[in-house]
Amino acid sequence: MRKSKEAAAESRARIVATAARLFRAHGPQAVSVADVMEAAGMTHGGFYKHFASKDALLAEAITAMFEEKRPMFARPTAAEAEVALADYAAEYLSMGHIGNLEAGCPIAGLSLDAQRAGPEVRRSFAGAIEGMVADIAVAKGTGPEARSAALRDMMIMVGAIVLARSVEDRALQERIIETAREARSDIG
Amino acid sequence: MRKSKEAAAESRARIVATAARLFRAHGPQAVSVADVMEAAGMTHGGFYKHFASKDALLAEAITAMFEEKRPMFARPTAAEAEVALADYAAEYLSMGHIGNLEAGCPIAGLSLDAQRAGPEVRRSFAGAIEGMVADIAVAKGTGPEARSAALRDMMIMVGAIVLARSVEDRALQERIIETAREARSDIG
DNA sequence: ACAAGAAGATGATGATCATCATCCAAATTG
């Protein structure tokens, strides 16, 4: 049955939000279009009324994931950005994040899949990361130095979560997290 | 037709080596058993004479990937290990590595897939990483400090490659590589 | 109010795949 314009837009948003969770949790290849639609409370049939392809949904879901994170660290001034980033890093480098595939960092959880996907997906991923670098650089001051400092932070955080998730020993995971926190503050 | 004992062992090894390349390059889900067998010069039929399942092959391929890398950094003494690790890091943090999915670092190229796979695969991945941490710690001296230093190196290297591959701008990739090199030497 | 159109449901379709059953020929074994 037909839905009103707002109801349809709501459906569409629900599909994207659901996909953002499921794709991160299990990987896009392991989640079917029907899975997403069912988790969003619909049947598979309506999908192509909203999206041109599964890849198109993935591209949108990726954008949504990054936009969901952005308020946590993006601030207009260096002083505010520095505080926000510190909070974000504290939450990022935590055992909770390791277990939280579903709502965790898309770089740590989806980057390999994005790299292997079509150009549409790759571009949406790359664009989001480039925006994130710029946002984080605000916390690091001005000039090219700030950009490098932002990259340094990001690679430590992403590397730590990827590494920690790959390991099974909980004590080692904690050690990795702790080491990453120290590395971040050692470098400044 | 039946093959001699050595010929069969050679076939098996070729399957593992081929899988190690293909799985890294395209992801295990995107590579079928038939793809691997064909690339190894056989038809799909013989596969289950060698392996219990696709996951069993993936687990073995993962072990093989790590063993292939081990000679590049593992050394018995701290002095030798330090030199070998420096060489390895120089090659690791390079543009060539970014483009070389097929023979690159399995942590940077396959960790998400391993995390999502069955327990057999996860265990083989986790075990290999734990061994690698121990090997790299040799270059960092003794005690728990060495282990942390090894982890710090690893997360920077893995994070840098994951991040660089996710981005499309070549100049930014180079900046990421360069930043990672500096971060490694800043920390020591 | 009515005609046109769109959201979403139901139900194909064609492809791909992991795994299994069989068969064949060469290699072991005794």
Place this chain on the structure above:
DNA sequence: CAATTTGGATGATGATCATCATCTTCTTGT
């Protein structure tokens, strides 16, 4: 050298999936 294995080939099988066609029911522009 005969009997028996066994590596590998050929060819199902059953499942899953992305995508499409069609139908129904409601919304919306007129």
